[in-house]
Amino acid sequence: MTRVLIVEDNRDLAYGLRNNLEIEGYDVDVAGDGAEGLGRAKATRPDLVVLDLMLPKMDGFRVLRALRDDGLTMPVLVLTARGEESDKVRGLKLGADDYLTKPFGLLELLARVEALLRRAGPRAAAETIGELEIDRSTRSVMRSGSAVELAPKEYDLLIALADRNGAVVSRLELMRQVWGYSDAVITRTIDTHVAELRRKLERDPAQPRHILTVRKVGYRLKR
Amino acid sequence: MTRVLIVEDNRDLAYGLRNNLEIEGYDVDVAGDGAEGLGRAKATRPDLVVLDLMLPKMDGFRVLRALRDDGLTMPVLVLTARGEESDKVRGLKLGADDYLTKPFGLLELLARVEALLRRAGPRAAAETIGELEIDRSTRSVMRSGSAVELAPKEYDLLIALADRNGAVVSRLELMRQVWGYSDAVITRTIDTHVAELRRKLERDPAQPRHILTVRKVGYRLKR
DNA sequence: ACGCTCCTGACACGTTCCTGACATTTCGCT
């Protein structure tokens, strides 16, 4: 499923956008300020970012620059207040892909999101990680050619790891992304699910080659 | 350039559509009532017509019939108000190619326009999904050669799944596309209709081979 | 009035998920 991150401090607007994007079938994440937006973008690597320029903590320009400096290349659709031409110029230099001036029509936003994603190229039908194949359009996973049945949580967990491109994902991040909690981790929930994933995906679950433990931090998915 | 004619009396909607179709690269013409629409269609012979049913001067049905009587065979996408089931049947008999129930998502309209134009080449070709055959021009479905009678909702549901080319369609998307609601799903409506579809389309409804459940998300139509 | 379609809520069933207890491994420290 295509994932969109909205970075917008106006709660009503953010909520409205999320609703409508979700109806269109996107998987939507929302951040309420610039710092949080940058963090979530780096963590979850969405397919597209809708970025307001006026933001608390860290304004849109800095977020955009930080994103690009981090090597993230997903399209960014910038929301700008009316008539701030100079913003456009400045933003374009920093690597925004499209602009929308407030107030804007919802249909226009949806059309632009769609256009940007199309221009960015259709997402690969199936990504390959070692001997694993993940097809997000059907939420199905194969190991060296044969289908593997994953429970919803297991699939979500795998995706959370796969999205990080081999980097470590902390327990806290997993809790937030997969479980939607923000609490610290005290139970064995994550470990249990990792174990189950290993049982299903690894040749030798005792000697995992893909889902690796990073002690005191979390897990990572080696490609 | 591909030319699209919009026949719609609601100016806001018409302009919104025109804007977005133009962004997509179409050459768009707009007519504000039925008589004007018929005239422009005959004069300019667009590649596709988007036709509202409720129109001043001459309603959509009469426009459609007049078009077909005149030997014009371009695909026609009909816009119909919610819950006017009989309109669908009536329109289909007159030669419409696809339906969209208001309120509809813009992306859905764009997708259907593209789909219709793509199909316009090999015209009236029935699509084949496994042992199923769907003929949209007659809203009829066959399973391994013999006709299957589907209720309107069942057919719409099948189409919504078929349009996604094997990918998962979430419950929310189904609610929106087939039922025109945008609310969260709490009742068993979707499941019941899926069950009925399976009963009619699957050899063994208990072990569906085409209409698959994707737990916690929705359903998908395997080809 | 009849039949068809559609929606709804109740129930059944299997799956999934979480939790806490216990086992094992890892690593810092002496």
Added chain:
DNA sequence: AGCGAAATGTCAGGAACGTGTCAGGAGCGT
């Protein structure tokens, strides 16, 4: 090198959840 504490692996039971199924009833067109 050995010890102990902390972190992780493993397991099983029960609760919670999601879906399949059904029957009843409302709505609509014939």
